[in-house]
Structure formats: structure tokens, C-alpha cells
Amino acid sequence: MSEKPLAPAIEGWHTMTAKPHLIGTQCAACGTYFFPKQSQYCKNPGCDSTDFREVELSRTGQVWSYTNACYQPPEPFVAPDPFEPYTIAAVQLEKEEMVVLGQVVKGVDVDDLEVGMTMELVLEPLHETDDDIKVSWKWQPVAS
């Protein structure tokens, strides 16, 4: 990678800190969390609140399931040449009671994962543009 500045692949979806968090919202009335952010209407059928606060989601959770991508996805995915397969995990956040998908950091294979394993959120480059290096959230096994 070059010395280009780091920039979030999707603006405002996570902090750019050393110990990053996904940025979601929480309904001020019923407590439902939303990721991606929801700040117009609550999707809980028993709640009609329009009042939301922005919150940082838990940055650790348990593996719900996992897989990998052996073939290059279509655009808007930006693939390295040659394409390198990557691992994907669905991680259950306990407090939020929701599952969030994401790539797994480079160097971790499906053989290294199992359902229930603890993962933490980190940032890693997704792809490079002429101006910057786009980073996104990825899941990383917590060293036990």
C-alpha cells in the first residue's frame, strides 16, 4: 500500500479510531438499535417514535456463521488484480441483539473460525483510489 491518506469506504458508518466502533442509532423510545443508521422512523411495529440517538455499537461479538468468497464479485466491489479470495463472518452483538456481516481480516481462513468464537471489529483497507486508501470494518478473531 502507498502513503495515501486513509478514508472510510462508506462515510459515517464507523469511527476511524484505533479501537473502532460501528456507528448506529438507537430509538429513544423503545431502545431498538439500527445499523445502518435509521433516524426517521422506528421499525419496531410497536413503536412510532421519530426520536433517535447516534450510538457506537459493541465492537466485539460472537460468530453466527462464516464463509468466504472464492470468485470476484461484480461492481461496485473493487477487486485487486489478481483477485484474492477473502473470508466473511456474520457476528452476533449481544447487547444490540443483532447480527452484522463483514469481511474478516486478511490471513484468517474459514478453517480458523467456528460458530460462537469471539470476534472484534478492526479497520482494514478495502481498496485504493487515486486519492486515498478506502478502509472498512472487518472482523478479527480475539486472541484467546
Added chain:
Amino acid sequence: MSNEIAILGAGMHPWGKWGHNFVQYGVAAAREALADAGVPWQDVSFVSGGATVRCGYPGYVAGATFAQALGWQGAEVNTSYAACASGSQALAAARNKILAGECDVALVVGADTTPKGFLAPAKGYRPEDPDWVRFYLGITNPTYFALYARRRMDLYGDTLEDFAAVKVKNSRIGSKNPRARYRKCFTAEDVAASAMVADPLRLMDICATSDGGAALIVSSLDYARKIGKGDAPRVAAISTVTPTFASGVVEMPDIATDSAAADGVEARSFRSTLPLKAYEEAGIGPEDVDLAEVYDLSTALELDWIEDLRLAPRGEAAALLRNGDTSLGGRIPVNVSGGLACFGEAVPAQALAQVCELTWQLRGEAGDRQVEGAKVGITANQGLFGHGSSVIVRT
């Protein structure tokens, strides 16, 4: 039962990948269904089409498109779009019209022509579109199928051999279906030798996209009796319910599930709740079902559906499979049409194709694929954005 309608005729254009105009597939299916029913086209007073979103404006107004192609005769038309459940929703529209007494006999038809490769979202920077987000982050349709499959392996001990056995079973029975696109009998070795797509799923575990068309002629029970078809199979239930919050299984195209953190909210599985309304409406239970046509977008997903339909306790579908219970001649045959494994998916036609198969089975006309004494069949499918359906057909 007062809310039943009769299935007088079923028809399908064979599935394949020809790239022809979708209208010709639908017309061929409709003509076959009309001939099967012995009903003149002029007697059809409602045409209910499943929309295709890949074939331009004629696809958005499929009901009118097919009515025009068959020859305008003044019928009322409807078009339904519900992703993979489009056919069932079109069928539900026809049922409502018939049960309201506004129509005696209706044509329900869906057809599609599919592009090659991945179905890609629109371009640009569009983070408000979940379909754009997931492709940008590298999450494709097989990702979701593979997450479900891997979870079965880690939770229930399902194996790669189990998944391959689903493909072997479906290809063996599908080889006897002249309407299927893939008619080769594949072996477990063939599956194991195919390329890994999304671990643990290989190319032969995942269904293709196909061209195809399917149609039904449905009527009031009075009309069926009047033309001497009082014993025709009946649609006993149609469930097209949405998920119930909080949807706890991550579904295409979302990057996250609903949160179940609010008081009184629990995480639920959409697939699992979908058939409940169908069973309730038909007044029967899983123990009454003789065969099932389920949406095997992947081999492993067939096993999920078997449990979602309550045909096996959670985690025990693979045991049924290994025991031969879900094969032709077994206790509860699943996908005796050959399923998506042998057809590939033609979205607006697929839910109707499932009902076509049940119709032929319940009439005892399925030939080499016949389930002996079949009296009750159930379908299940699921698509994008909270769409899904389950239809019960009985004699």
C-alpha cells in the same frame, strides 16, 4: 372449505437458457395450461401475471403483456411483483377475485429471461441502497446461502456429503422431468470436484438462473363442477406473509439483521414463520403433507426448508435425507420435480412451477416421478426484501 379454488390446468415451458423474449415462454405455458384445463381462452376473465424486472416495461405489466399476446378479449388484468414469491402473489390475486365472486376462471402466469452471471446493482456511490452496500463490501448471494449452510454444519453436524446428497437426489429425480433444464444424474464425486464458490458450498450446490415460464388455470369450485372437474386439485392455502420484527436471520440484501433489543421483541426466523399461516388456513398440519416442493437455492437450504415446514425437528433434516425419507418412495419426498437444482431459477415463474408439480402429482400424472397416493402437497420459497410464500394444494 369455502376459501378453496380449483386448479383446472397447469402448463410449463421447459426451463433453459435461450435468451428469447420472456413473453413466448409465458404464452407457451398459458396455452398448455388452457389445453390441460379444457377451457377456451375467451372464458378467462382475469389474467394475473408475475412481473419480471429484467425485461423492460412489458415485464412490469406482465398480466397485460400476456393478455395481449394471447389476444385481447376484454379480461381484467393484474401484475404482481414479490421477487421469488411473485407467482404465489399473482395466484393469491386470482383467488381473491374468484372468492369475491367477480370471476369464474383465471389465468395465472409468470415467465422470465435471465442475464448471464451475477445480478449486479446500479452503479455510483449509493450507500442508502443495501444491495449496493453489500456488493461493495464483497457480499454476494452465495454468501448468504453459505452462511446458512455453515451454521448447519457447526450446529447440527451436517456434512459436505449431506449437501452433495441433496444434489444427487434431486438430479436423479430431475433427470426424469422433461421440463427440467439439467437432466444429468450427478454423483457425489461430481459435486466434490466442482469449484468452491462460498465455503462450504461448491458450484454444484448452488442453483443457476434460467429462462422459463409456468401457468395455472384456476376457477371457482362451482365452475369446476360445472365443467365436470369437481375432483380437480384445490388450492387450500396461500401464505405470502412478511417477516415479523425482529427478523433475526441475516437476509439478502441486508448487511445486518433487525435488533431484538427492545422489550417484548424477540428474534424470529422468517422462513420458519412463513408456512404457519398456510397450515392454519388449510386447517392441516405437517403430518398431513405427502410431498413438498421447496426453494433449494442451495443444497443446504433444502434441509433448512424441511425443518421450517416442520417436516423434521430443527437440526434433523439431514437424518431424514440420509434415511432416504425425502427421496421418491420415502416418507416425505421433497423436490420430486428435481427442484431448483435441476431447473435453475426463473423468478416470476418459479413459485407457479412448484404448484404445477403439485398439481400433476395430486392428479397421479407425474409418471416416473409419481409420489404414490399423494393427496396433500406444500410449497415454500423466499426472495429478497421480505417476500416469500407457501402454498398448500390438496385433492
